[in-house]
Amino acid sequence: MTSSPTDLPAPARIAIMGAGAVGCYYGGMLARAGHSVVLIGRPAHVQAVQRDGLRLQTQSFDERIRLEASCDAAAVAGAQLVLMSVKSTDTEAAAEQLRPHLAPDALIVTLQNGVDNARRLRAALPGQAVAAAVVYVAVEMAGPGHVRHHGRGELLLEPAPASAAAADLLNRSGVPTQISADAEAALWTKLVINCAYNALSAIARQPYGPLVQQAGVAQVMDDVVGECLAVARAENVVLSEPKIREAVHGLARSMPAQYSSTAQDLMRGRGTEIDHLNGHIVRRGAAHGIPTPANRVLHTLVHLVQHQPSHD
CATH class of the missing domain: 3.40.50.720 (NAD(P)-binding Rossmann-like Domain)
Structure with missing residues (x-):
């Protein structure tokens, strides 16, 4: 049957x-x-x-x-x-x-x-x-x-x-x-967190705990989160900014030894999903006329690292 x-x-x-x-x-x-x-x-x-x-x-x-x-x-x-x-x-x-x-x-x-x-x-x-x-x-x-x-x-x-x-x-x-x-809002919340951490962890090749201790990192994350929230609002996705920012800052405390999936991909010589993380924010921001310079820089830098020639 x-x-x-x-x-x-x-x-x-x-x-x-x-x-x-x-x-x-x-x-x-x-x-x-x-x-x-x-x-x-x-x-x-x-x-x-x-x-x-x-x-x-x-x-x-x-x-x-x-x-x-x-x-x-x-x-x-x-x-x-x-x-x-x-x-x-x-x-x-x-x-x-x-x-x-x-x-x-x-x-x-x-x-x-x-x-x-x-x-x-x-x-x-x-x-x-x-x-x-x-x-x-x-x-x-x-x-x-x-x-x-x-x-x-x-x-x-x-x-x-x-x-x-x-x-x-x-x-x-x-x-x-x-x-x-509310799965869509939860997906967007995770996307914002990924945009804040994945590229930075990948470029620096550092886990979350040490990463956030570096000078300027918290400010870059705040810029990324602000752009993501602006795009989410334009997409009619309702997110709580205080909760999002607390979730972003809390991740390094709860998973200090974790490398982002993007970092793991780069370290294994594999392609990344950056086009569907920071790249998604860049594309949707452009569609709504919202500037996303922090996300654009991180998206571009990961592509540069991802496609650099091997010197082995």
């Missing part, structure tokens, strides 16, 4: 598209809880998982979890829940790869950075149920097939068909998940 879009069987078949640190953490937690999980990712990572299982190293356990892994998007076939965790730059390409293999009643939950991935997925996959999730987790790939968890892990999910069932499944798997009609 085919499940309706508002139901998810237990155990469920779940696919992680773009299984990097974030996707592997949630995939590992779901597999650990007994669900049938397939990770779709890069060859070196997939081979390590196929050979040894996924090593999930958290603050409370360090285990090797057996689950499926593949480099082929066709592995999504039969999944009732698809967690999308590819880079925001790859959203449309990933949707194109998935389209022939998706079950019509599958729910796609985007775990990606940025604020427009759910909209882009709905445009690329008409009729498919899509929900944006706001991700609060500090994780890194410590090597092929090895995820290291540094803290948090909760999700905020926007309402959609099967959102309630997905939230229940995630909660039962040790992933605190809430459904919120």
Whole structure:
């Protein structure tokens, strides 16, 4: 019998598209809880998982979890829940790869950075149920097939068909998940925080704690946040400026040893999502006639670092 879009069987078949640190953490937690999980990712990572299982190293356990892994998007076939965790730059390409293999009643939950991935997925996959999730987790790939968890892990999910069932499944798997009609504001709040930290952490190659102690950094962050809030207002997104600024300043206190995802990408020689962070603010600011010089400089500098030739 085919499940309706508002139901998810237990155990469920779940696919992680773009299984990097974030996707592997949630995939590992779901597999650990007994669900049938397939990770779709890069060859070196997939081979390590196929050979040894996924090593999930958290603050409370360090285990090797057996689950499926593949480099082929066709592995999504039969999944009732698809967690999308590819880079925001790859959203449309990933949707194109998935389209022939998706079950019509599958729910796609985007775990990606940025604020427009759910909209882009709905445009690329008409009729498919899509929900944006706001991700609060500090994780890194410590090597092929090895995820290291540094803290948090909760999700905020926007309402959609099967959102309630997905939230229940995630909660039962040790992933605190809430459904919120204010998911868009939460996505924007995370975007503002990412704009304040990601580029600076990447350019300086410093974690958040030492970074904010450097001369001038707090002032640059304040400039970035002010521009982001102006753009958010123009986009009719209601944010509390005092709460945003407190969240920005509080991040370095709560995650002093964390490097931004942009810093991790640059240190691994990979492309970044900066176009969907500070770059998004620059583009939307231009559309509304709002100057965004601080975001523009950070966006440009990350591109310069990202594309500089190797001297090895």
